Amino acid sequence: MTANAKPAGANDRVVIFDTTLRDGEQCPGASMTFEEKLEVAALLDEMGVDVIEAGFPIASIGDFESVAEIARRAKNATIAGLARAIPGDIARCGEAVRHARRGRIHTFVSTSPIHLEHQMRKSQEEVLEIIAATVTQARNLVEDVEWSAMDATRTPLDYLARCVEMAIKCGATTINLPDTVGYATPDEYRTMFRTMREKVPNADKAIFSVHCHNDLGLAVANSLAGLEGGARQIECTINGIGERAGNAALEEVVMALSVRRDVLPYQSSVNTRALTRASKLVSAVTSFPVQYNKAIVGRNAFAHESGIHQDGMLKHNETYEIMTPESVGVTKTSLVMGKHSGRAAFRDKLKTLGYELGENALNDAFSRFKDLADRKKVVYDEDIEALVDQEIAVSHDRIKLLSLSVIAGTHGPQRATMRLSVDGEVKTEEAEGNGPVDATFNAIKALVPHQAKLDLYQVHAVTEGTDAQAEVSVRLEENGKVVTARAANPDTLVASAQAYITALNKLQMKRQSVNAQSAVG
Numbered sequence: 001m002t003a004n005a006k007p008a009g010a011n012d013r014v015v016i017f018d019t020t021l022r023d024g025e026q027c028p029g030a031s032m033t034f035e036e037k038l039e040v041a042a043l044l045d046e047m048g049v050d051v052i053e054a055g056f057p058i059a060s061i062g063d064f065e066s067v068a069e070i071a072r073r074a075k076n077a078t079i080a081g082l083a084r085a086i087p088g089d090i091a092r093c094g095e096a097v098r099h100a101r102r103g104r105i106h107t108f109v110s111t112s113p114i115h116l117e118h119q120m121r122k123s124q125e126e127v128l129e130i131i132a133a134t135v136t137q138a139r140n141l142v143e144d145v146e147w148s149a150m151d152a153t154r155t156p157l158d159y160l161a162r163c164v165e166m167a168i169k170c171g172a173t174t175i176n177l178p179d180t181v182g183y184a185t186p187d188e189y190r191t192m193f194r195t196m197r198e199k200v201p202n203a204d205k206a207i208f209s210v211h212c213h214n215d216l217g218l219a220v221a222n223s224l225a226g227l228e229g230g231a232r233q234i235e236c237t238i239n240g241i242g243e244r245a246g247n248a249a250l251e252e253v254v255m256a257l258s259v260r261r262d263v264l265p266y267q268s269s270v271n272t273r274a275l276t277r278a279s280k281l282v283s284a285v286t287s288f289p290v291q292y293n294k295a296i297v298g299r300n301a302f303a304h305e306s307g308i309h310q311d312g313m314l315k316h317n318e319t320y321e322i323m324t325p326e327s328v329g330v331t332k333t334s335l336v337m338g339k340h341s342g343r344a345a346f347r348d349k350l351k352t353l354g355y356e357l358g359e360n361a362l363n364d365a366f367s368r369f370k371d372l373a374d375r376k377k378v379v380y381d382e383d384i385e386a387l388v389d390q391e392i393a394v395s396h397d398r399i400k401l402l403s404l405s406v407i408a409g410t411h412g413p414q415r416a417t418m419r420l421s422v423d424g425e426v427k428t429e430e431a432e433g434n435g436p437v438d439a440t441f442n443a444i445k446a447l448v449p450h451q452a453k454l455d456l457y458q459v460h461a462v463t464e465g466t467d468a469q470a471e472v473s474v475r476l477e478e479n480g481k482v483v484t485a486r487a488a489n490p491d492t493l494v495a496s497a498q499a500y501i502t503a504l505n506k507l508q509m510k511r512q513s514v515n516a517q518s519a520v521g
């Protein structure tokens, strides 16, 4: 028996068996190259996974070679290979895992009536003989043999018990009872393990293992129920990838054990801080994106957008988080600024961006932020900076933009209607132009007559997407005096008008300071 193979129930240590490289790779589109498999295996080994199922050696030469190489390189983990209940599969698997410091042959055969009749086309008695022969063969090759009853959860318990007894008698050190088709409920799965451990005379000679598929979204719940039934090995995959709807997600299982130690008193040796790194690596090598709201490793798992939650988080992080982001390798909680955010988070965000606004300025900036968030899916830090910079500039201005509407399109001329406040007086003008920007600038010229020449007009997107803020830069020149101004808004024309008006305000301030200097002189 290996270090990992202690009798079920002897302690509360749970063996974490990762099958990302075998069952995970079985899902359509998830195949990994030799080098990618080595990289994933190295990380799993480093993070404390007990058993790495590295592949199915009979499946291909590539699979054989990657299992053998992972076996050579593994420092701590047991390396397992999968084999059907066929002598050739078992021999090939034995060849691949013999390079490991601890190698395991994992052999499986169907036990359910539906599989026996339609897939194996064998009787129950024939399958019992196959179990005896193949487990014995495997045990003659390695010390550590896992036997699985494929489709265990649709197998009559009496027959399953006979199979388990036979596998243990022939030397299996781990007995895996998979929910191959993701059919079981937690209560049924718990009962199956309890029954096996009570009924099978030599049950205490092996570790029992869970292997759950997620067809009904119950894979993690079933895995934990299996522990309550006496299992002490969990088979799982990073990001829950695997056949069809996938396997139980390793990160979810491990964090459930860590966070709910009070009701799940079982220990795993996985370094939880490596979970995010592992998730990102597997996602990158398989090109399978991780859904945003995925437990533990989804990008929203530690992100809060709603004002009430953000306010709570700023007061005490346990108000809305049951584990720290650091505990799974995420640097910090993120308070995402959006239309559901409140003043507390906005104030905190401004502080991190280096702004200290008085209460009135803050309220003004906040209402402009809400207005922006209503129009924009994601509000980035740069959006907020642009918005506050403008707020500060506008508060000193003589000319203020009150409203702008522009008619543009294929049937010119383009027409802009603008309302400005100039030294407190409200003025309106309608102007035409060669394009919407020209019409907008003509309206400004009509409302605030000036000699300044437009030296530069530039537009770029502050952030990504079609709803990104446009940042407009305008440079005006008047009698050798040059001013530049910038403004940002999701509407390019509004940003253009604001930038032009800010430049005019700056020019006005320059004129005043020159006049003041000549008066002093």
Ligand SMILES: CC(=O)SCCNC(=O)CCNC(=O)[C@H](O)C(C)(C)COP(=O)(O)OP(=O)(O)OC[C@H]1O[C@@H](n2cnc3c(N)ncnc32)[C@H](O)[C@@H]1OP(=O)(O)O
Binding pocket: 023, 026, 056, 058, 059, 060, 083, 084, 085, 086, 108, 109, 110, 119, 120, 150, 180, 243
């Ligand atoms: C629940 C699971 O995840 S099981 C693992 C599933 N994973 C895979 O199948 C991935 C790798 N598989 C492969 O590369 C191929 O299927 C191979 C190399 C294993 C076999 O390829 P082939 O010899 O061409 O067989 P094929 O895949 O068409 O059919 C499977 C055969 O294995 C038999 N079989 C299935 N499971 C077992 C088993 N546990 N023990 C013995 N025989 C089995 C089937 O009855 C079928 O036999 P038949 O051809 O006599 O009817």
Ligand SMILES: CC(C)C(=O)C(=O)O
Binding pocket: 023, 108, 148, 149, 150, 151, 176, 178, 179, 180, 181, 211, 213
């Ligand atoms: C091969 C076995 C363990 C399996 O993957 C399953 O039954 O789901």
Ligand SMILES: [Mg+2]
Binding pocket: 023, 178, 180, 211, 213, 243
């Ligand atoms: Mg499976």
